[in-house]
Amino acid sequence: MSNLFNSLSECLGFSQTMKLTAFKTFFALRLISSRLPMGVDTIYNPFVRFSIILIFIFIVSCAPVNNQSSQHVLVTSYPKKTSDIPVIDTKKRGVIDTKNKGVIDTINKDMLEKKHIDAFANNLFNTEIEIILPQYKNSNVTRHLINSLELSIYKKKIKKISLNINSYLDVKELENLLFKKAEPGKIFIGTLTSESSKMVKNFCYKGILFFSFSSDKSIADECVYLINFFPEDDLIALFNHFPDGSRIALLFPENAYGYNISSIIDSVATESNSLIVNRASYKEDLTNAREAIKELSKYELRKYELERQKKILENKDDIVSKKALKKIVKFETIGNVDFTHLILPDYGIRLLEIAPLLPFYDVDPNKVKFVGTGVWDDKVFFDDPSLQGAIFPGIEESNRLTFLNDYEKIYQEKPIRTATIPYDLLGIVSYIINQEMTIKKAYDFLDNSQIKFDGIDGKFSFIENVIFRELDILKISKGRALKLN
Numbered sequence: 001m002s003n004l005f006n007s008l009s010e011c012l013g014f015s016q017t018m019k020l021t022a023f024k025t026f027f028a029l030r031l032i033s034s035r036l037p038m039g040v041d042t043i044y045n046p047f048v049r050f051s052i053i054l055i056f057i058f059i060v061s062c063a064p065v066n067n068q069s070s071q072h073v074l075v076t077s078y079p080k081k082t083s084d085i086p087v088i089d090t091k092k093r094g095v096i097d098t099k100n101k102g103v104i105d106t107i108n109k110d111m112l113e114k115k116h117i118d119a120f121a122n123n124l125f126n127t128e129i130e131i132i133l134p135q136y137k138n139s140n141v142t143r144h145l146i147n148s149l150e151l152s153i154y155k156k157k158i159k160k161i162s163l164n165i166n167s168y169l170d171v172k173e174l175e176n177l178l179f180k181k182a183e184p185g186k187i188f189i190g191t192l193t194s195e196s197s198k199m200v201k202n203f204c205y206k207g208i209l210f211f212s213f214s215s216d217k218s219i220a221d222e223c224v225y226l227i228n229f230f231p232e233d234d235l236i237a238l239f240n241h242f243p244d245g246s247r248i249a250l251l252f253p254e255n256a257y258g259y260n261i262s263s264i265i266d267s268v269a270t271e272s273n274s275l276i277v278n279r280a281s282y283k284e285d286l287t288n289a290r291e292a293i294k295e296l297s298k299y300e301l302r303k304y305e306l307e308r309q310k311k312i313l314e315n316k317d318d319i320v321s322k323k324a325l326k327k328i329v330k331f332e333t334i335g336n337v338d339f340t341h342l343i344l345p346d347y348g349i350r351l352l353e354i355a356p357l358l359p360f361y362d363v364d365p366n367k368v369k370f371v372g373t374g375v376w377d378d379k380v381f382f383d384d385p386s387l388q389g390a391i392f393p394g395i396e397e398s399n400r401l402t403f404l405n406d407y408e409k410i411y412q413e414k415p416i417r418t419a420t421i422p423y424d425l426l427g428i429v430s431y432i433i434n435q436e437m438t439i440k441k442a443y444d445f446l447d448n449s450q451i452k453f454d455g456i457d458g459k460f461s462f463i464e465n466v467i468f469r470e471l472d473i474l475k476i477s478k479g480r481a482l483k484l485n
Contacts, residue, residue, distance in 0.1 A: 120184040120207030121440035125433055127160050130181050132174065132190035135167035141192065148419040150427040155406060160433055171199055182206040185439065187429055189422065200224055207439055211425055220465035225446060227333040227467045228427055229418065231261055234373040237393035237471040239272035242341060249339035250279035251296055253346045256381045261345040261373065277339050289354060294359045297337045342368050347375040351384050365389060376418065393471040396483050400456040424455030
């Protein structure tokens with residue numbers, strides 16, 4: 001058996017040793033094969049699951065497989081974009097980037113002091129990480145997030161961390177879990193909603209550290225850090241990219257995402273050298289989409305002006321006027337729209353229906369740059385003729401291709417887009433534990449926005465307990481989204 005394990009290690013690069021008991025194995029297998037019963041806390045060791053999977057892979061083939069996978073408050077301060085800022089590589093067990101040599105200063109006197117930690121400031125963190133996720137609601141998301149955490153331990157060969165998987169049905173059950181689990185030095189990962197994350201804040205006084213996937217920035221404080229994809233990062237990247245003097249229009253859906261974009265875009269624009277000149281919205285069922293586009297492009301006004309010009313020219317008898325009339329008679333409107341860029345923060349079938357309507361109402365993509373947000377990061381949009389040449393903020397898929405292939409190979413399904421989040425997060429947690437940081441030093445470390453983490457979704461830092469991502473600008477071209485220089 002020892003020789004077999006050594007063969008597996010050489011073939012598959014898996015050399016992780018983790019503590020294991022029959023009790024833990026039993027409950028880990030329960031987690032895999034069925035839903036957790038209400039109130040059960042599962043001590044989950046990824047090694048067992050991977051051993052079973054990898055033995056099967058070894059028997060079948062040791063050859064690698066290349067599978068393709070498809071698939072709110074404004075930040076008020078920004079990281080400096082300088083080459084000498086320390087970078088923590090979350091893709092490789094949190095090792096400091098070798099080109100940034102030297103010691104990271106994790107103590108910044110200008111940072112806000114965390115409350116409730118004085119009594120536990122010098123405590124070290126527990127190596128058992130508590131994963132707390134909903135049992136039935138968002139169960140598909142929960143499964144993918146747990147798979148990603150497991151994959152992170154395997155690929156990064158993390159040895160000091162074990163994961164305790166906890167599920168809850170409602171906020172009351174979550175509260176009971178936290179009463180039981182919260183103690184000085186405990187690290188928690190989980191909660192998806194604002195309501196559940198607000199409950200967590202009540203336990204910060206116990207000296208815990210909590211990473212939440214919630215998108216509600218109002219709860220980011222004290223021990224709660226938010227790690228998600230935030231549209232503010234998209235807009236900041238876009239307005240940093242727009243040329244000086246750009247005139248921006250916004251056409252958004254009347255839903256939570258669209259209203260959020262509309263509410264935060266002004267604050268971002270005022271910090272840039274671009275100007276928002278117009279905006280319009282449309283219903284989710286697209287019943288008023290044409291009217292919204294007409295309003296945005298001043299279609300009726302420009303059409304009226306065209307008819308006025310025609311009548312003037314018709315009353316003239318000179319050759320120049322006749323030539324001008326012959327030229328404009330085939331136009332729908334006269335003049336250009338008053339914006340250089342049009343932001344379309346929508347996705348799915350609506351985007352594929354809205355985009356082709358724009359040229360029909362004289363919003364010419366050859367004259368106006370179509371712009372998306374992070375929700376455009378989906379291959380289904382990259383072949384659409386009306387979106388060729390359009391841009392959106394993100395990171396090239398090649399940066400996360402290894403993760404996508406590994407995930408699909410092991411779990412036999414494509415990961416949801418947000419599955420990359422816990423993969424990177426566990427690299428940070430591993431770094432904190434490997435460096436034997438005290439609670440105080442870990443807070444200082446996370447609060448230092450000059451420290452960058454390098455993940456599969458690009459570089460990021462934490463500002464006021466919220467993740468801030470430095471995004472590239474990608475251009476859609478012939479089925480691909482390519483990074484602009």
